[in-house]
Amino acid sequence: MPSPIHIEEYLRGVSERVNDQLRLLAAEWKRTGPKPLTEAVEYALLAGGKRLRPALVLASCEALGGDVGDDGLALRFALALEMVHTYSLVHDDLPCMDDDDLRRGRPTVHKAYDEATAMLVGDGLQSLAFRHLLSTGDARAAPLAALLAESAWRMVEGQALDIGAEGRALGEAEVLALMAAKTGALLTAACAGGAIAATGAPSGLDRVGQKLGLAFQIADDLLDLTSDAATLGKRAGKDQAAGKATLPSIVGIEEARRRAQAACDEAVALLAPLGAPAEPLRALARFVLARKK
Amino acid sequence: MPSPIHIEEYLRGVSERVNDQLRLLAAEWKRTGPKPLTEAVEYALLAGGKRLRPALVLASCEALGGDVGDDGLALRFALALEMVHTYSLVHDDLPCMDDDDLRRGRPTVHKAYDEATAMLVGDGLQSLAFRHLLSTGDARAAPLAALLAESAWRMVEGQALDIGAEGRALGEAEVLALMAAKTGALLTAACAGGAIAATGAPSGLDRVGQKLGLAFQIADDLLDLTSDAATLGKRAGKDQAAGKATLPSIVGIEEARRRAQAACDEAVALLAPLGAPAEPLRALARFVLARKK
Numbered sequence: 001m002p003s004p005i006h007i008e009e010y011l012r013g014v015s016e017r018v019n020d021q022l023r024l025l026a027a028e029w030k031r032t033g034p035k036p037l038t039e040a041v042e043y044a045l046l047a048g049g050k051r052l053r054p055a056l057v058l059a060s061c062e063a064l065g066g067d068v069g070d071d072g073l074a075l076r077f078a079l080a081l082e083m084v085h086t087y088s089l090v091h092d093d094l095p096c097m098d099d100d101d102l103r104r105g106r107p108t109v110h111k112a113y114d115e116a117t118a119m120l121v122g123d124g125l126q127s128l129a130f131r132h133l134l135s136t137g138d139a140r141a142a143p144l145a146a147l148l149a150e151s152a153w154r155m156v157e158g159q160a161l162d163i164g165a166e167g168r169a170l171g172e173a174e175v176l177a178l179m180a181a182k183t184g185a186l187l188t189a190a191c192a193g194g195a196i197a198a199t200g201a202p203s204g205l206d207r208v209g210q211k212l213g214l215a216f217q218i219a220d221d222l223l224d225l226t227s228d229a230a231t232l233g234k235r236a237g238k239d240q241a242a243g244k245a246t247l248p249s250i251v252g253i254e255e256a257r258r259r260a261q262a263a264c265d266e267a268v269a270l271l272a273p274l275g276a277p278a279e280p281l282r283a284l285a286r287f288v289l290a291r292k293k
Numbered sequence: 294m295p296s297p298i299h300i301e302e303y304l305r306g307v308s309e310r311v312n313d314q315l316r317l318l319a320a321e322w323k324r325t326g327p328k329p330l331t332e333a334v335e336y337a338l339l340a341g342g343k344r345l346r347p348a349l350v351l352a353s354c355e356a357l358g359g360d361v362g363d364d365g366l367a368l369r370f371a372l373a374l375e376m377v378h379t380y381s382l383v384h385d386d387l388p389c390m391d392d393d394d395l396r397r398g399r400p401t402v403h404k405a406y407d408e409a410t411a412m413l414v415g416d417g418l419q420s421l422a423f424r425h426l427l428s429t430g431d432a433r434a435a436p437l438a439a440l441l442a443e444s445a446w447r448m449v450e451g452q453a454l455d456i457g458a459e460g461r462a463l464g465e466a467e468v469l470a471l472m473a474a475k476t477g478a479l480l481t482a483a484c485a486g487g488a489i490a491a492t493g494a495p496s497g498l499d500r501v502g503q504k505l506g507l508a509f510q511i512a513d514d515l516l517d518l519t520s521d522a523a524t525l526g527k528r529a530g531k532d533q534a535a536g537k538a539t540l541p542s543i544v545g546i547e548e549a550r551r552r553a554q555a556a557c558d559e560a561v562a563l564l565a566p567l568g569a570p571a572e573p574l575r576a577l578a579r580f581v582l583a584r585k586k
Contacts, residue, residue, distance in 0.1 A: 033450050033453075034450055034453045034454050034457060035457075036453075036457075037449070037450065037453035087416075088416075091412060091416060094389075094412065096387075096407075096408035096409045096412055097409055097412065114389075115389035116389045116390055116456050117453070117456070119384060119387070119389060119390065119412075120449050120452055120453050120456075122416070123380075123381075123384060123415070123416075123419065123449050124446055124449035124450070124453075126416070126419050126420070126445075127419070127442050127443075127445035127446040127449060128442075128446055129442075130423055130438060130439075130441070130442035130445075131439065131442035131443055131446055134435060134436075134438050134439035134442060135439065137435070137436065137439070139432040139435050141435060142427060142430070142432050142434060142435040142438070143427075143430065145423060145427055145435070145438055146423075146424065146427035146428065146430070148423070149420050149421075149422075149423035149424035149427060150420075150424055152419075152420035152423075153417055153420040153421055153424055156330070156413050156416050156417035156420060157326050157327055157330065157417070159413055160326075160327045160329075160330035160410070160413050160417075161327050163409050163410070163413075164327060164328075164329075
């Protein structure tokens with residue numbers, strides 16, 4: 001029997017590695033680039049997120065016996081994916097989008113700096129993601145960059161669906177399609193990318209990522225309904241306030257919980273053939289559901 | 294003696310090819326993606342620009358004997374670069390940046406649609422640029438994607454310098470650094486990318502691109518000072534109105550003209566060893582200076 005994974009410890013370890021790497025990169029960008037842009041990029045990147053996407057990349061790579069070291073392609077992809085995720089948060093918080101003042105308990109980038117800088121931080125982070133991923137000249141990065149581009153576009157499609165959905169009664173199928181694009185695309189890319197870094201192909205982990213993404217988004221919607229801003233580090237109840245349809249608002253809280261559990265179980269079942277090396281990824285699947293923020 | 298290039302005809306030919314390809318791509322995006330996002334992407338991309346960057350890519354590739362056909366890497370890079378350029382225009386026009394209502398004689402994207410859509414159009418176009426460039430799985434696209442990412446980040450650095458410069462007296466060196474980043478980065482990448490598509494290396498055309506970029510930007514600043522909105526298809530005199538330092542405002546119109554001519558001459562001189570295949574690129578260097586809009 002493999003020793004059980006302490007998921008909080010695992011995530012803390014990933015966070016420390018990711019934060020160390022991002023700090024080094026930000027120092028380099030600040031050395032050569034203009035302020036306040038590069039300071040604002042650092043502010044956005046080092047805001048203390050859970051680093052779930054990097055954790056999924058590394059756990060997926062590990063599940064297939066790949067290299068998760070500091071010089072490996074997996075960590076490089078993990079950082080690039082986190083940069084894309086961070087750019088989307090910075091732009092999402094802008095007045096013309098969700099108009100949020102608070103993110104992870106701190107002022108959002110356009111509040112700490114200004115709107116123009118926040119716009120450029122997001123734009124620049126997307127470029128920096130691809131630059132970092134491709135900077136070694138390693139040809140094996142090309143399919144990962146293609147995956148990053150595909151999932152980043154899918155995410156934008158999801159955000160556009162989300163905007164179009166406000167104040168309109170969505171059906172269940174529409175809500176599921178929106179979730180699969182807006183949040184699911186990057187989470188799926190995390191698992192697929194970890195697998196590609198290890199084996200050169202998604203190796204079925206894209207399907208695991210889809211299940212995980214669904215469980216994650218339902219859990220997120222449930223937290224928005226049932227938690228508070230102090231716990232979340234951001235406004236609670238904002239989906240309802242914005243008139244946004246979510247799976248819980250359509251099928252009810254209990255049924256939504258059941259669906260999230262089912263998606264998590266399916267992800268774990270898909271990982272069964274991979275044995276002990278997939279234990280961190282299994283623990284992450286369970287964490288996605290059990291997290292309190 | 295090579296027959297002289299009719300530059301207007303050459304540019305018209307490139308524009309038609311680029312527009313045909315972009316129309317095909319936009320049709321595909323509209324087929325699978327949400328409206329109005331994908332319609333707004335098409336609106337932004339097919340607004341009738343000069344397609345100078347794609348022309349520079351193709352002329353640079355041709356100058357080194359590379360493949361400029363529809364299935365070649367050069368055209369793929371040319372389209373990706375035009376997508377990045379277009380994303381920057383859409384975001385630049387937003388109220389928190391330049392706040393422009395008119396672009397190429399038509400309402401800007403946030404005027405024709407709304408701010409949130411314009412934000413997502415820009416974000417999405419950057420992703421689509423990398424996706425298109427990398428979509429064939431051709432490993433030779435990796436260095437071009439790295440170049441695209443590097444120049445896109447440099448452009449954002451330039452925009453940040455530009456914002457920081459408003460209302461402040463810039464020195465000549467600062468203005469030159471700003472120009473090299475904001476406009477020069479993509480124009481340099483156009484020439485370098487065409488060369489990489491042909492030979493696998495920049496082959497000195499990055500320096501040609503730098504000279505061309507400088508000549509282009511000075512010409513742009515001179516047009517802003519001396520032309521009118523009807524000719525330009527956008528507001529004239531906006532640099533002065535915004536209190537932006539430009540090279541003409543620092544060294545005077547005549548000296549700026551002389552510098553632009555010198556940069557153009559240097560670009561042409563650098564191309565001398567390449568002989569007849571570089572004739573379109575030489576003609577573009579002269580066009581950059583002589584254009585009326």
